[in-house]
Amino acid sequence: MSALSIPEGATIVHTFKQSFVDVPIDAENGNAVATTQFLDAAESLTTMFDVLGSVAFSPVKNDMLGNVKKLRDRQLAAPAESGNIQDLCRNELKTKKHTATEGLLWLVRGLEFTCLALSANVAKPTEELADSFRTAYGSTLKPHHSFLIKPVFSAAMSACPYRNDFYTKLGADQEKVTSDLTVYLAALQKIVTILKAFVESKEAKW
Template structure:
């Protein structure tokens, strides 16, 4: 985990927060691709804070899917300024690697958001319980019997909440405020993508 200045928080060192990911309300909630991928990369640092080697597969999965989306963006930048355009234009080209990658990336982001939100809403609940419930709601239904035990092991290896939140910053009032703002922005973008990626013209492949 990268250090932060006294009085600072984990979010001070993040390259991009989900609060900084533009959403164009006038264009059907179009989400800017570059900023979204940067925020997703920054999110993986939370798994380093969680500290267990068991979370490496979770982080690796997210990074791999970010790469799939970014490769498409680099291949066709003018058609990929927003995530929605990136997917629709890729599908027109009879491809779906990046679109599939975004589906899995969004599931992982949803898992992370639900786990942290549930934990914040239940102050006496341990992270392992919160993340296990989130896993059941998001990734687990789509995982094979080979992958499920790997991710289940990660849920059981989460630190105690009394150890986790102090790692995000010394000033817990500021930590809670910034974590909630980040989480609210993440949840909004996950919700937008869930609706888009569930469209018949997007999942037809």
């Protein structure tokens, strides 16, 4: 795993191929979330786990990337029906399949876990990452994980780097790191809220 290179004066957010801040949301079409930009942003987010630095986070990263792939595969199979995430899932379910829709369910859970952990940590300057991630895990992924998976994720929480070491890797200007992350996480939270409501709705059930 190569060390992330952050340009001078920039923060980790600038290294993302796609930011959640720039993912189009069509408010007039039921808050439809643009598929390509959303999947690119979710994929970009996983580089955060590289900065966390521990192989213990590999299962978290791989799980999210696997779910992104399920959605991309469906988009490639039926591009005309997949302009936004919600339509992609609705049209897949019409075919009596749910691979991508199930992928979205787990991807949203993974994004919510990451968003809650980082948002809580940014908001509490004295809290260590391990504590923020442990709390977020308990309220997002843990209730859905089997007894075989829980220890794997618990190990990842315990392997979090020290707070100072982590934030130093996100950019030289710590005030800018905090402000960039705050804006980024607010955009992520908005999309998670929209898609969580969708995956929990009747039309996303299989």
